[in-house]
Amino acid sequence: MDRLDAFRAFALSWQHGSFAAAAREMAVTRSQVSKLVASLEETYNVKLFNRSSRALSLTSAGVELHEYARSILALSDEVALALTERRTQAVGKLVVNAPMSFGTLMLAPRMTSFLKLHPRVELRMDLNDRMLNPIEMGFDLSLRIAHMSDSNLAARRICAVKRSLYASPDYLAQHGQPEEPAQLAQHRCLNYGHNLAGAEWQLTDGRNEKRVRVGGALCSNNGEMLAQAAADGLGIIMEPEFIAQKFVAQGKLVQILKDWQEAPQISLYALYVPSNRLPMAARAFIDFLVREFNDEC
Structure with missing residues (x-):
């Protein structure tokens, strides 16, 4: 027996006054509703309805069980609604x-x-x-x-994340501006990561790809720290534009080798x-x- 179906058959029978009306709402036969109600009476060893040819009426045990049945069915419906909303709405x-x-x-x-x-x-x-x-x-x-x-x-x-090359005007004034990727090897380059020994930057201009081994005085796993260090003149960085743009707007960083960016592009x-x-x-x-x-x- 499905206990919830039995409770629902019992509650609907009382609500509509007949097993037949309850059966129509549940889309089952009248005999199925009668069997579900009988199963509750057998389980709890009580009589739930006084039956007559005209109508149903609740016994004292039926009144008591009906209160429990209403609470159980309401909770079941609430759980079903909550789980459905979780599948269909952002909750x-x-x-x-x-x-x-x-x-x-x-x-x-x-x-x-x-x-x-x-x-x-x-x-x-x-x-x-x-x-x-x-x-x-x-x-x-x-x-x-x-x-x-x-x-x-x-x-x-x-989304795509574009990383380009930047340096401060002071750094470029002191050390010169690289004109091609290979010249980065002669510059101080600040690396994202943990390897002070250096890193290999891979760049593309859309047609050609270049790899260059670079190194410098600082590496970090935080892009804002590297951008600040570059703005202070410590070296060249390859940074996402969303980090560098604040410093570019303030005139503390300028983009260099503008035709070149990281390859392959990260996302x-x-x-x-x-x-x-x-x-x-x-x-x-x-x-x-x-x-x-x-x-x-």
Whole structure:
């Protein structure tokens, strides 16, 4: 016996005054409704209805059970509605991990708009520059700016992230401006990452690709630190435009080798566990970012 069906048959029979009317609403036969009600009487060893040829009336036990049945059915309907909304609407907690600079510069100004569009989402934003696995850390989404390689995570590309070369006017006045990528090897270059021994920058002008080994006095896994160091004259950086643009606007950095940029181009991705059904709130967040950035961060 499906206990919920039995409770529903019992409640509808009392509400409509007959097994036949209850059967029509439940889209079953009258005999099925009668059997469901009888199963409740057998289970609880009570008589629920006084039956007559004209109408049904509740026994004292029936009155008591009807109150419980109403509560149980209301709770069942509430649970079903909540789970349906979770599948079809952006509802509930959303835990997102994102890079520090991208979070403060690009996400922060947009979060109010997202939460106004989806007022039933409770957003927790974790910002750091470490590559954290959402499987291990319990994130719904992890936003990463990277070249995507083979991964045990599902990924959706959100937008391209253009990285170009910048230096301060003071640095260029003192050390000269490189005219081609190969000359970067003779300059102080500040690296993103952890390797003080240097890095290989790969550049393209759309037709040709050049690789050059570079090194300098500073490397960091935070782009804003590198941009500030370059603005202070410490060297040349290859930075995302969304980090460098503030310093360019202030005249503290200028773009160099303008025809050249990083190759292959990196992108912003949303990473998540492929075996999980992606919550509607997470899908809404990704769709929002795709619309906001329109393929270029």
